[in-house]
Amino acid sequence: MQTRLRIHQAYKDKAKARKEQDGAAAKKRRLKVVFLHPDLGIGGAERLVVDAAVSLQNQTLVPVEVTVVTNFHDPKRAFVETTDGTLKVLVRGRTNFPASIFGRAKALCADVRMMYAALSVCWTHYDTDAFVVDQVSAAMLVLSYFAPYTPRIFYCHFPDLMCDSNRKEDGTLVSAAPGHKTYRGMMDALEGAGMSMATCILCNSIFSRGVTVSTFPYVESLVDKRPLYPPVTPKADLPDLSKLDDRLRGMLERVQSHTTFVSINRYERKKNIGLAIEAFHKATQQEGVAWPKPPLLVVAGGYDNRLDENVSYGEELQKLARDTLQLSEDQVLFLRNISAATKEFLLTHMFALVYTPAMEHFGIAPVEAMLRARPVIAVNHGGPCESVMDVQKHPEEAAGILCAPTADAFAEAMLTLVKDEELAAKLSQQGERRATTVFSVAHCGDELAKRLELECNASMEKIIADLDAEAAQGGNTVPTEKKSH
Template sequence: MGKIVVLHPDLGIGGAERLVVDVALALQKEGHDVQFVTAHHDSNHCFAETKDGSFRVTVVGDWLPRSIYGRFHAVFAYLRMMYAAMYLVFFSGIKPDLVFCDQVSACIPILRYRGLKVVFYCHFPDQLLSYRDSRLKQMYRAPLDWLEEVTTGMADKVLVNSKFTASVFKATFKRLAKVTPDVLYPSVNTDLFEGSATRRLNEVIEDPAFLVDNAFLFLSINRYERKKNLSLVLRAFADLRTILDEDKWSNVFLIMAGGYDNRVKENVEHFTELVCLAVRLGVSEKVKFFKSPSDSVKLSLLYHSHCLVYTPANEHFGIVPLEAMHAKKPVIAVNSGGPTETVVDGVTGFLCEPEPDKFAEAMSKFVSNKPLVKRMGLQGRDWVMEKFSFLSFSKQLQKIVMEFLKSDDSND
């Protein structure tokens, strides 16, 4: 087996971080020696596996700023990742057989300079995540976009998280016409779900209104970012009040949980915006907000809820719908991007246009039909275990890694 380094910019809590942790777990189970090198790791804001001793985690370059007066985030993200790569290559003493890196490709030339094998996981082209609202911003982004494209093409293997992202990759990186990324779907870490005890709902939520026997709980899990369109679920929830009769509406509640980092201005601002929106819509007493719930709390919320509402449009993949289906919960999601590959419309949930009335209509179907909730939940569990199991993910990843290790052996 080989020595593998996972190089990641920030081991926090999010879909990208969950994926790299799962990569590390899968490779470790196959017998590889796996460790992390990262520019930031906060033990109070990370997944348990990165702080409980499961892996060695080396933090380097965290003294570098993330921005200057809230600007130049991309430049400093590139610099921090490049600094971490230089440490790995020139000063760490680690001699990996393979480096798995993601999100920031600018570090790849440094890794390739020393002849290291590199697998790059492209969650989504970074240049498409940046707003170009001025000529000055366009000029600022131009060299960064060029650098992203060129350095991505220097990886030995490029992976993407969905067929949707693969199509966007091809349409965006015109210079990389000869690069065909492989799709490696993220998976549900079934060991975490099946090996963790869920807490009783009254240990997670103190409000007695949420704890009545006939309460119907909708759940939203996403980072507190505007691009996640979380206001959609609040507006749909408010519209639901006009569809249901008073008795049913009185027992319906919404739980919103998501990644929250007080260092990130948008997280702080958007959380406040959502709380204020719930007040304006007149539903604040029926909505509970959670900031960066622990794995234990998150699993408990999934277990006790009845339906997941997932609102991002053109989401690159979206691991949360898989987690919900694994927990036997139907999913209501936007009819675009990754969820069109993970949610089977009319079978494991509903895919809707991103409009409050459309979401409210789908939500009402579940409130009025508990057998439908159970049936779609069971079908969702079967679907996830068939197509997105951790075992399937591990086997595909192991095949990719072993191709590199065997090629090294043949060159010795």
């Protein structure tokens, strides 16, 4: 209760100061914004939140001070912006609560850890102007109680309920383990309850918004109709090959000397990386194809040996390529936890990106490829329909070929780009143009700043009205909450 009153008093003080200031002075005040994210690793979700935080910090419309609070941050396996001082990062809840209970209840533990992080940041950052939470909505339950006046934006990648690997497409559970249905029901209810405590919900694509509203219809009034597309990471410096060890230098030189297709995804089954390997095998088996350079597939992505799925799936992919399809290391190359410089080299010198996840809410890798003027092959469903667009439907805007998630369809798309250099060049140019406008860092930062300012203004007007009512009544008001959207 003491923490709640501290936060309430901080907002009252800001409101009183705002009443005494003119409009210009109020706009110069720096907003303190806290991002809450569970694990700052090197996955796509982490890239998204880091880019969003950096873009908000760098925009010039509204002065903003950004802090990122997380449960886990390993500087050796993290994006450079979180380690070089660009972003202020605080770790809360890592040692207080386990990540699982004997390998189980991972979702519950993630919720508890994030709720603890939210409680901790309410205590230490009681003067925060706005919170931005992503992935774990349970943190909203804590924030809404302790900081009812503070705007709480939930940035929704995709409902966790729909990401459960133990659930069929129709929503029913696969596992018949005792108690699992009750456990998942509790977690789903907790996710929905957390989202309902947000003052505003932003989605990273129109597709994500549709799934969110259909999954949790009671939060539709909180969900902004406009998506907040994540920004694409600016180009990094290319590595100096002469300074790399012989093995890595040899690998990267092969990328330059081959017609290289690249898959960039975390080593998770839902990413369907095996599809890229199978499609590549079919494409290389096609007779009569005049490859400009020998074909090569590079499978790269985040890999955490703490996660059983990463380990087992990595082994499965190796067996698929080496044993089942008899593809040698000269044909399929596996890389893990690549550096930003290595990733930049792959994106810059590859022939095309092969993006295999289905039901992907957005997918940042295709936009990264587009920025480097490289064509994309992706599944004709979900986020890529908005980011890449299909050349069949949008010939003058598309950045790639969208097709069914089958090896035959992907192989055909690969060969189409190899055979039609003019089409590949056109898609590359259109993708680069699209990436630098719709998905630029500046655009994302400006849009997020505008929405944060809107939420903060609405909250401040509410507390000023309460202060006026308190002065008129000569008493104290109890913190209440008004949701704006």
